[in-house]
Structures are given as C-alpha cells and as structure tokens.
Amino acid sequence: MSLIVVATIDAQPQHIDAVRAALEAVVPPSNAEADCISYALHLDNKIPTRFIMLEEWTDKAALVAHEATPHFKALVAAVGDKVVKIDVAELSKIA
Known part of the structure; x- marks a missing residue:
C-alpha cells in the first residue's frame, strides 16, 4: 500500500517568493525518484503564505530515501x- 504525505509549509510573509522557488525546485527531481508516485506543489x-505539498510514495522506505536525497536536503x-x-x-488510505 502506498504512503500519502501532506506537507504544509507556512512561509514568513517576507520570504514567500524564496520559499516558493525552493519548493518548486524540488518537484522535478522528486518526481524523478524511482519510488515516487506523485509529488505536487499547491x-x-x-x-497566500501557505504551500501544500501532496506526495505519494510506494512505501515508507521510499519516503525515507527521499529525505536523504541532495535535493531534499537542499x-x-x-x-x-x-x-x-x-x-x-x-x-494511509482506508477506503
């Protein structure tokens, strides 16, 4: 069963553009990871200071591996x- 992750990121008002740019930059390499099913920024x-990253990974191990990547650390x-x-x-989806 896949693992769904909802990451809510609240930026400081004066840093909205920098936070958005950093979040946008991580999307392509994350989606390219072998065990990433979906990785989308909203x-x-x-x-207007709140960003939501909706992610789907094959399992918990895939998320742990993602968190160890250079692009996630950046x-x-x-x-x-x-x-x-x-x-x-x-x-975890139940229905």
Whole structure:
C-alpha cells in the first residue's frame, strides 16, 4: 500500500517568493525518484503564505530515501529560517 504525505509549509510573509522557488525546485527531481508516485506543489487559495505539498510514495522506505536525497536536503536548508511552521502528515488510505 502506498504512503500519502501532506506537507504544509507556512512561509514568513517576507520570504514567500524564496520559499516558493525552493519548493518548486524540488518537484522535478522528486518526481524523478524511482519510488515516487506523485509529488505536487499547491498554494492555499485563502492563505497566500501557505504551500501544500501532496506526495505519494510506494512505501515508507521510499519516503525515507527521499529525505536523504541532495535535493531534499537542499530544500530543507533553503527554507529553514524562512518558514513559520512545517507540518507533515503521513496518511494511509482506508477506503
């Protein structure tokens, strides 16, 4: 069964553009990972500082491998001091 990840990233208002650029940059290499089913960036229509990354991985091991990639580590470094909060939910489909 695949693993769904919903990552909510709240940027500091003065860093919206930098956070968005860093998030956009990680999408292509993440989608190219062998065990990535889907990796898509979204902007919250009601909260302009909030980005939502919707991800689907083949399993937990694939997510762990993703978190060890250079592009993911670069993302973490790029947004670290530019966000208010990051919340990551790992979901299993039940119906």
